[in-house]
Amino acid sequence: MKSIYADNSSTSFPKAPTVAQAMYDYISFNGASVHRSSNEDAYQVERLILETRQQLQQLLGGPSPKYIIFTPNVTTSLNMVLQGLFSAGDHLLISSLEHNAVMRPLHQLSMKGVSYSTIPSTPQGEMITSTLESLLLPTTKAILVTHVSNVCGTIQPIAELGAFCKEHNLLCIVDAAQSAGILPIHMKDMNIDVLCFTGHKGLLGPQGIGGFLLTKDVAHQIQPILSGGTGSFSHTLEIPTTFPDRFEPGTPNIPGILGLHASLSYLNTIGIESIYQHELSLTKQFICGLQELSKYTIHGIPDIQNRTAVISISPTHCDPAELAHKLEQDYHIITRVGLHCAPTAHQVLGTYPKGTVRFSFGYHNTADEVDTILNSLDLLQHKHPYS
Numbered sequence: 001m002k003s004i005y006a007d008n009s010s011t012s013f014p015k016a017p018t019v020a021q022a023m024y025d026y027i028s029f030n031g032a033s034v035h036r037s038s039n040e041d042a043y044q045v046e047r048l049i050l051e052t053r054q055q056l057q058q059l060l061g062g063p064s065p066k067y068i069i070f071t072p073n074v075t076t077s078l079n080m081v082l083q084g085l086f087s088a089g090d091h092l093l094i095s096s097l098e099h100n101a102v103m104r105p106l107h108q109l110s111m112k113g114v115s116y117s118t119i120p121s122t123p124q125g126e127m128i129t130s131t132l133e134s135l136l137l138p139t140t141k142a143i144l145v146t147h148v149s150n151v152c153g154t155i156q157p158i159a160e161l162g163a164f165c166k167e168h169n170l171l172c173i174v175d176a177a178q179s180a181g182i183l184p185i186h187m188k189d190m191n192i193d194v195l196c197f198t199g200h201k202g203l204l205g206p207q208g209i210g211g212f213l214l215t216k217d218v219a220h221q222i223q224p225i226l227s228g229g230t231g232s233f234s235h236t237l238e239i240p241t242t243f244p245d246r247f248e249p250g251t252p253n254i255p256g257i258l259g260l261h262a263s264l265s266y267l268n269t270i271g272i273e274s275i276y277q278h279e280l281s282l283t284k285q286f287i288c289g290l291q292e293l294s295k296y297t298i299h300g301i302p303d304i305q306n307r308t309a310v311i312s313i314s315p316t317h318c319d320p321a322e323l324a325h326k327l328e329q330d331y332h333i334i335t336r337v338g339l340h341c342a343p344t345a346h347q348v349l350g351t352y353p354k355g356t357v358r359f360s361f362g363y364h365n366t367a368d369e370v371d372t373i374l375n376s377l378d379l380l381q382h383k384h385p386y387s
């Protein structure tokens with residue numbers, strides 16, 4: 001029996017249809033390194049890498065391609081940004097729904113004298129922006145928020161935060177792990193200074209490729225935390241001052257970038273608005289169906305306003321882990337259970353420490369699949385999952 005994959009916020013599946021071929025073709029028929037080789041195959045790959053930066057610039061309203069840096073994933077991006085921008089005495093504001101990709105590097109930095117305050121949220125995960133002013137300290141340097149909660153799909157008001165940051169001379173840093181490729185983002189119009197992304201979720205690309213986009217001003221402030229060979233300025237021990245070389249030492253993940261190039265072309269053809277509308281219609285169907293069932297609590301916003309297709313539920317008749325296990329074993333439905341690397345978000349939602357069963361729909365899910373999931377949940381609510 002074919003599985004129903006409802007775990008797209010862990011990693012999207014299937015990927016854009018052209019991704020695997022693009023990666024296969026490079027590994028099988030080209031194979032050249034970049035910035036280190038001087039031959040036509042290498043130049044061809046360099047052109048595709050530049051094109052990938054241009055695609056990201058267009059999709060995200062980003063800066064010049066040279067300020068678009070590739071990393072293995074958004075976790076690496078956030079570590080590079082946090083460690084490269086903040087030092088002892090600096091203070092940041094963060095949302096109360098942050099992923100451990102933010103919380104753990106911040107915790108490390110807090111051992112070195114960086115401090116942070118959490119912006120409160122409603123129990124549905126909506127940021128209470130009226131508190132912002134009162135949380136500012138003379139040492140506050142930035143606001144860092146995840147655009148969309150990976151636990152409950154709530155969207156944070158990044159344009160409002162960007163405007164607030166501009167007014168108060170703060171940096172606005174956004175973790176777009178759960179929104180890039182799904183929601184419209186325009187760094188320039190939204191006054192975002194740093195945007196961190198990962199390629200394997202809404203961007204429908206492969207694992208192992210992510211990055212961050214910097215405004216020109218921030219690019220000249222941030223310190224590189226990695227150093228090494230860039231294929232440029234090899235006579236000096238200093239990491240180059242040119243971009244993107246300054247933040248991209250070491251051979252890049254070329255198959256990953258070319259896979260991302262293919263997925264970005266696909267997204268451009270489909271249009272992210274159609275993707276979001278499709279996912280929202282599945283979300284509406286799922287939430288309405290869940291409301292007919294008696295044994296499940298929906299966390300986060302219980303309709304389709306201000307949210308994406310990430311829906312967390314708790315069963316009232318059994319442990320979330322038992323439900324997720326039964327869904328997979330008996331009905332071949334793939335979800336994710338637990339704290340989703342975001343314990344603070346679960347504290348806000350009142351689901352700590354057990355966590356929730358999380359369903360996250362993607363462009364390839366169908367209304368029939370959502371019906372099957374709802375029927376399975378209905379059958380499971382009438383029996384204890386271990387019976």
Ligand SMILES: Cc1ncc(COP(=O)(O)O)c(C=O)c1O
Nearest residue numbers: 073074075099101146150177198
């Ligand atoms: C909001 C958020 N930030 C960061 C991450 C980390 O992503 P990656 O593992 O690709 O670095 C995730 C992934 O689950 C996420 O949902």
